[in-house]
Structures are given as structure tokens and as C-alpha cells.
Amino acid sequence: MLTVPIRQLGESERATVERILDQDPYAGAQIAERVAAHGLNWWRSDGRIYGYGPARRIESVCWSGAHLVPVCTTPPAIAAFAELLGADPRICSSIIGRSEAVLDLWDRLGGHWGPARDVRPHQPLLVADREAPITPDPDVRLVRSNEVDQLFPAAVAMYTEEVGxxxxxxxxxxxxxxxxxELVRGKRAYARFIGDRVIFKAELAIVTRRTTQVQGVWVDPEFRGQGLASSAMAAVVRDALHRVAPTVSLYVNDYNTPARRVYARCGFIQQGSFATVLF
Incomplete structure (x- = not known):
């Protein structure tokens, strides 16, 4: 039996959850997007939101679904979430969030859920709230609905390279x-084409009223090292800030030095560190 104040949250507590997510709009972005779309009734989405707080005052939340995402957690909250989640088999494909929370959670859950495929403990969280100080690539644009077949091979290549x-x-x-x-229909997918060939791509994987999170950034290997990525990302940042959200955010593997240089040229500032556990 749980000996800590933790429970599944429902729609009546939506304002409380939104308040907590606003305290960390970057770590909470994935949850915030789902709450905005589906509310807190778990059967309307693909996961459940749990809350932690003494005397039933919620101070931390954790989304459990395709991903496990802790937000605004303290060590006691992590212990509580791990006690609850560790009692059941793993359903998530990854654990994502602030480094200290994710790594603490994984330390507690690893013995219950078995080995991870990969643990990425240090992923700088980067944020831009203004246009890049370099000239955007005018050839980077939104992908059209009739171009999904051209985009898809590049997306597969990116995913395989990044996730393994x-x-x-x-x-x-x-x-x-x-x-x-779906991303293309939502005007959230960008690319640069040479003929029918995609040589750069990126997507706005998450959109909230506070930020949009860029994922899937990829340059065709033949065109790497030519400076294409910086101006291409500058184009993505410009459009996203003008059209989508007040900030653009992303997280990057700490060992990916070329990518980190690109983001620095585009004006991104580090706002802490994420970690990811992949299964």
C-alpha cells in the first residue's frame, strides 16, 4: 500500500495541473499539449496524470503513457511516483524530463522494469525567444500535404540515426x-528540397501556449559540414516565433558538438538539462 500522498488526477483539477505545468513550461510541454487537447480524463487520451502533494495539495505531476514525464518534482515526489509505477509492468517507451528527476526515477524503477536500451543523462535544454542573429535560409519552408512521401525517407533516416x-x-x-x-497537415514540418530530395528537415513536435519544441532536426549526410544547418534552423526559429509560440525550445545530446554549435549560432540559450531513458 502506498504510504505517500499520490493519486490520479481528473478534470476537476485541471487548473491546478496547468498551474504546475506553467512553472516549468519546457519540461511540462508534452503534458501541457495533451491537457489542452484532451483534458485530464485519461480515457480521452493515451495516458494518466498523477499528482503528488502533502495534505492533498498538488505540487508535482507525472504523466504515464507512451512516455513517462515528471514535472516540478522533489525527491519525495519521485519516491512516491516510483512506488506507484514500479508496482506494474512498464508501458512507456521512454522517460523524459529534467535530468535530476529522470535519473532519480530511473534509479528507483530500473530494478522493477529491467535494463534500458539507452540512458542519455545530459541533454542540454535550449531556448530561443527571438530570431536568430544570422540570415535565415529562404529555401526552408513548410512541407506541403502532397510531399509526405518525399519527406518520409528523411524522417526514417533521422529517427534511426537518433534513436538507434x-x-x-x-x-x-x-x-x-x-x-x-499529421505534422505536415498541422503546418509543423519544415524542409529544404533539391528537386524531390529533402536535404534538411525539422518538426515542431510539441506546441503549447508557452513554447514549441523542435525535434527531428536532420541534414542529409552529403550536405553536412557546409553550414546549411545554421541558416536552415534560423528559418525554422523565425517562422515558429512569428506564427506558433513565444519561445522555441529543444534538447540535444551533450556529445553532439556540431548540433550544439548550430543552436548556439541561432541564439539558443541553455535553460538546464534533460535526460532520456530509452527502452
């Missing part, structure tokens, strides 16, 4: 292609 497994394995890539098509 192919998105084609489970269902031949049908689910992943639906997600790419």
Missing part, C-alpha cells in the same frame, strides 16, 4: 508515417 532503431520495425512504418503526415 528503425521506426519501420513494428508495423512497417505505418504509424510513424501517420505521425509525419
Amino acid at each position: 532503431v528503425s521506426p519501420l520495425l513494428d508495423d512497417g512504418g505505418r504509424g510513424y508515417k501517420r505521425r509525419i503526415a
Whole structure:
């Protein structure tokens, strides 16, 4: 039996959850997007939101679904979430969030859930709230709905390179292609084309009223090292700030020195560190 004040949250506590998510709009972005779209009734989305707080005053939350995402957690909150979640088999494909919270959570859950495929303990969280100080690439634009087939091979290449497994394995890539098509329809996918060939791509994977999170940044290997990425990212930042959200955020592996240089040229500032546990 749990000996800590933790419970699943419902729609009546939506304002409380939104207040907590606003305290860390970058770590909480993934949850905030889902709350805005589906509310807190878990059967309307693909996960559940748990809250922690003494005397039933919520001070930390954790989303448990396709991903496990802790927000505004303290060590007692992490212990509580781990006690609850460790009683059941793992359902998430990753744990994502602020480094200290994710690594503490994984220390407590690893014995219950078995080995991870990869643990990335230090991923700088970067934020831009103004246009890049370099000239944007005028050829980077939103991908059109009839260009999903051209974008998809680049998306598969990016995913395989970044995550370490192919998105084609489970269902031949049908689910992943639906997600790419959804981003294109939502005007959240950018690319630079040479003919029908994508040589740069990026997506706004998460959009909230506080930030939009860029993921899937990729340059065709043949064009790397030519300075293309910096001006291309500058174009993405400019459009996202003008059209989508007041800040642009992302997190990057600390060992990816070329990418970190690109983001620095585009004016991104570090706002802490994320960690990711992949299964």
C-alpha cells in the first residue's frame, strides 16, 4: 500500500495541473499539449496524470503513457511516483524530463522494469525567444500535404540515426508515417528540397501556449559540414516565433558538438538539462 500522498488526477483539477505545468513550461510541454487537447480524463487520451502533494495539495505531476514525464518534482515526489509505477509492468517507451528527476526515477524503477536500451543523462535544454542573429535560409519552408512521401525517407533516416532503431520495425512504418503526415497537415514540418530530395528537415513536435519544441532536426549526410544547418534552423526559429509560440525550445545530446554549435549560432540559450531513458 502506498504510504505517500499520490493519486490520479481528473478534470476537476485541471487548473491546478496547468498551474504546475506553467512553472516549468519546457519540461511540462508534452503534458501541457495533451491537457489542452484532451483534458485530464485519461480515457480521452493515451495516458494518466498523477499528482503528488502533502495534505492533498498538488505540487508535482507525472504523466504515464507512451512516455513517462515528471514535472516540478522533489525527491519525495519521485519516491512516491516510483512506488506507484514500479508496482506494474512498464508501458512507456521512454522517460523524459529534467535530468535530476529522470535519473532519480530511473534509479528507483530500473530494478522493477529491467535494463534500458539507452540512458542519455545530459541533454542540454535550449531556448530561443527571438530570431536568430544570422540570415535565415529562404529555401526552408513548410512541407506541403502532397510531399509526405518525399519527406518520409528523411524522417526514417533521422529517427534511426537518433534513436538507434528503425521506426519501420513494428508495423512497417505505418504509424510513424501517420505521425509525419499529421505534422505536415498541422503546418509543423519544415524542409529544404533539391528537386524531390529533402536535404534538411525539422518538426515542431510539441506546441503549447508557452513554447514549441523542435525535434527531428536532420541534414542529409552529403550536405553536412557546409553550414546549411545554421541558416536552415534560423528559418525554422523565425517562422515558429512569428506564427506558433513565444519561445522555441529543444534538447540535444551533450556529445553532439556540431548540433550544439548550430543552436548556439541561432541564439539558443541553455535553460538546464534533460535526460532520456530509452527502452
